[in-house]
Every structure is written in C-alpha cells, then in structure tokens.
Amino acid sequence: MRFAKRSFDRLGGTALVFAPLLAWLAMVTLAAAAEPLPSWNDGPARRAILGFVSRTTTPGSPDFLEPAARIAVFDNDGTLWPETPLPFQARFVVDELERMAGDHPEWRENPAITAALAGDVASVLRSGPGQGMMLLEATHAGITVDEFENRVRRWLDTARHPVWGRRYSDLAYQPMLEVLDFLRANGFTPFIVSGGGADFMRVWAEEVYGIPPNQVIGSYGKVRYELRDDRPVLVKEGGIEMLDDREGKPVGIHRFIGRRPVACFGNSDGDQAMLEWTTIGREPAFGLIVHHTDAVRESAYDAHQPISGKLVTALEAAPRRGWVVVDMARDWKVVFKPVTEAGE
C-alpha cells in the first residue's frame, strides 16, 4: 500500500496537477502548427496578410504594434458576404413588405412598394434615395429597437437566399471568416464599418462573424427614448442620421473607435476613403480590396455594378496606395463556408 500510495503521488498525483498544463500546451502547439488561412490559395494576397500580421506582432520587429493599436476595419456587404444581385438588407425589406402587405391596403396605391413587391426593388433603388428611403422607413421605423431585432431574427431564421438557397447568415465568405479568426488569434480587434444599418447587422454579426454589437459600425436613423407605462423603450423614428459610406466611413471610424485602424478590408469605391484613412502616410498599415472576379462561384463585377459595390477609383488607386487586390476566382479555394447539417 505504501508503494502504491507513493506511485500515485509520483505518477498519478503529478499527472493530475500537470494535466491542465499539458492540455494547454498541446492546444497551443496544435494551433501554432495549423496553417492559417487554409481556404486561401498560396499567392500574393495570402502572403501579404501573413506578412503584415507577422511583422506587426513579432516582438522586436520594427513594425511591432501593441495589441491596443491592432485595430482592423471591415466593410460588410461584398467584403464579408455577398451584395449581388441585391444587398441582403434590401432583401429583408422586400420580404418584410410582403409579410406586412396584408395589414397595409394603402400600399397598393404606392408605385415604389408595388414595384418592390413585384420583385423589382432594384429599379426602385435606382430611381433615387427618396424612394429607397420610403421602403426602408415602411419596414424599419415606428417600432421599438426590440421589435426590430425580433423581426430581423425571425427573417434570418426563415428566409433563404434566392440564388444559393441557404440561410443568409450561412453566406459569409469562408476565406474572410478565416482572416477574422487569424487576426483575433494575433491580438487584433476587428470592427465592421458598413453602409448597412447598424441595428440590422448587430442582430447577427456576433453569431456569424464573432463580432460583438459595440464593434459593429453602420448607418443609423433617429431613435427616441421614452417611458411607456413606466417601461423604458427606444423607438426607431426613421430618417438617416448617419450614412456610414464613402467619406462617412472615416467619420464613423473616428466617432466610434476613436483611433485610426492599421488594417482595412473593403471591396468597393465606398471603402476608398477608409482605405485612405487607414493607410496613407502610415507604416505599418494594410489595405485590401476583395475584387469580385468569380462569375461561377459567386459573381463577377466592378465598374458595372448598378446598385452598390461599384469598384472603379479604388481599384485604380490600389497599386499607387499599396493596397492588396484579392482575385476571388484565383485566391480563394472556396467562397462560402461549407454546408453543414447544423447550418442548413
């Protein structure tokens, strides 16, 4: 018994104490051994991302950045998930109009709503900001922020994308999810900086991208606080108080983050100002443009995108500014995250 007891002390006891330490060591070793960005083909884009992260996070490197400075900003539509043939939030608007139409007989007299319900929301959006705003307000305003969140959540649970047949929240770009994970694993804090509605994105951004609400910057309308029957509510009043697009993006970055990012990921001319704000005259700094070149797996567009996502001047400026241009067809092994039973 004495021998057994000593054996336990020397072997089992030690093992018990060391077990968590060993498990942790194994995890760290495995994580270090796993190739980062596995859905990216080896090429200049992948190597540029790896190189930037390596030189900004290696102690002693002249480009080393303290974790607090490792701020990365991401456009959403067209950068983290698709925006063609229509931005997802526009699809939400159309689906909501359909769901609510029975309670709004007056909508039958409204040409913009009628066109949208007939499936031609693109022409409504092209006809000018006033008409699009009207559709937006019909589906986004006059309700509490809680009720709006419930509506977005219900839509996400039930709607399927007409082209890919999957839940919208399953259509994030797998290679970009890996960039988010890789940056986070290296002490970066990612923020979304999108022209999309902040209240819309925050419902699903944590689940889809792992990005919490206070790191989601988007466009927003007026909101009013009031006590209703002694309960506090916030009511979405409509209008656009901030349009977080083009020159509005650096303004939004300043307003919400309060410091300049060191890495910026976008896909259109709407992201050019924040690419400039992140990179010009700054070192180290990183800018990347996702160029939609893959007509087979997603869609191919740049100059001729009619509604959102036009890419002309930012693409032209990229070589001069040192921005990395991702060729989706060539650089990405897969576009969407793999279909899993849980996800479908």
Added chain:
Amino acid sequence: MRFAKRSFDRLGGTALVFAPLLAWLAMVTLAAAAEPLPSWNDGPARRAILGFVSRTTTPGSPDFLEPAARIAVFDNDGTLWPETPLPFQARFVVDELERMAGDHPEWRENPAITAALAGDVASVLRSGPGQGMMLLEATHAGITVDEFENRVRRWLDTARHPVWGRRYSDLAYQPMLEVLDFLRANGFTPFIVSGGGADFMRVWAEEVYGIPPNQVIGSYGKVRYELRDDRPVLVKEGGIEMLDDREGKPVGIHRFIGRRPVACFGNSDGDQAMLEWTTIGREPAFGLIVHHTDAVRESAYDAHQPISGKLVTALEAAPRRGWVVVDMARDWKVVFKPVTEAGE
C-alpha cells in the same frame, strides 16, 4: 553526484517547472485576499456593489451573467471626477480662449468671450446654449482631430485646477477608480456615457480611467473627411450632432454599445434616463447615484447646482427604482487619488 543530480531533479527541476504555476497561484490568492474597494467605508453602498458583482459573477447563481452581458456605464462629470464649480471642459475652453486671444483681436468686441476671459464663464453658460456653443466652437472647431488632441494634451500637461491645485487628470475620484478596477477584475466592461465631448474625453480617459477610446461615448459635432495635399484629415466642423445627455444617453448607449447595460453609475438628473434604461423591469441590474454631500473635501450640492449636475428627480426616484445613493461624506474614506510624486 548521483544523489545531487536526483535531488536537483526532484527538487530544483520540479520547482523550475512549477515556478510559474506557483507564482500564478500566489497572485490569484493575493488578489482574492485583498479587500476590494478599500477607499469605501463599510456601509450599504459598498455592500450593494459587492453584492451585485458577487451574484452576477458566481457560477450557479440565479443572477449569473455571461461576461459579454457584463456591461457597466458611467457618467463622467460629477461621477468619476468633479464638475464644480465648473465642468473641466469649460475650464479648458477658458484656458484656450486665453491662450488664443492674442491672435484674435476681434474677440475684444465679443461680450461672451470677454465675459469668459474675465472669469465669468458661468454667466455665459447660464445665458443660453447659443453663447456657450459659440465659445465651444471658437476653441473646438475648424481644426483637425489631431490638432484638437494635441491642444487637449498640452492643456492637461500644463493646467492646474484652481481649487485643488492639481493636474485635472489627477482629480479622478479614488473610490470610483476602485469600482472600475473591481468591475474589470470581475469581467465587466465599463463604458463612459457622458454629456462631455467625446473627442475631449478620449484624449485622457485611457490614462486616467483605463478606458479605451471606443468605450468612451460623449457628445460630438460634425466632422468632415478630406484629402489635403494627398494626406487624409478629419476636420472638426462644429455644431452638435449628438448631445449625449438626459434622453440622449440611452440613445447613445444603443448607438454605440448596441446592448443594454446591467449597471449604471451617475450623479445627476442628466443620468436618470440611462439609470431607467439600465434597471427598470430588469433583474439583475444595478443603479447608483453619487450624491455630492461633502462640502469639506469636495463640494455639497444637488438641487441648487446652476450649470450642470442638478440632482432632484433622480434622487426622488431612487428609493422607488432601487438605485443606491452614495453619500460621499459618509461612504468615501478619501475623495481624490493620493498625491504621488509622479502624479504631481
């Protein structure tokens, strides 16, 4: 030698392996043993804070909150540092007017600026928002955000408070610094939600409170992005785009944080709406009002505070709403953080 080698293996070798583990254990033990909130006298306020943190962070507690939900919001002026006889940002305005007056001979014809320079900024602020706004724009607008940051930093480095003779950044309330530390040590994320200017507070909030810029929510004006000689700049244009006070505070919380806090710390009727938004109809939730009762060590005021910090309706609502009221004179062992050589 064999004995020595074995001794090393059994003692020194083991100790080498265990050293980091033991050091960590010692730290954890010491941290647990140190009394939290040492500058608070034992009483209902201190016990309420300890009790709330304990029941929301103890696994298995019916009130347990996941770390992501542990969001705490703090008013700044009058809650984390003084606001009498004048808010510190108003002092910055006056000091800046003095510094700049030589370059602005036209200011001699301006009654509001003349009054402010003569030391009577209080009467200017009382005369209505238009006059105060004019002083604000004279010192806050028409410059880049970088230039504004430099001005605030220079002021903090050189200015001394006329009553306490210390740097403004050394006048944080020690008991509240301990609340911030205690909450952070328990997985809470603190945000400032203040009527003060976001650009003003973000210059020093990280150094003074350990709160990074993206967790500082305040009032803000219009900002314009432009390329100047091919360099990107953000220009402060003036005006107030968002007044983060009263009913604006829950709106700011929604806009910036995107979820409801579970703990709210304020000191005036300007904080009542965010106390309501945090606590009414929600459990667990925590509201606290710092009541300025200490005319000897700081100042005593509530209903009769003329410029900012009036406390009437929130104090009246506190018992009904379950908000803890701190009696500064009775509850705080010290008010300001101790004077150190480095700090003075």
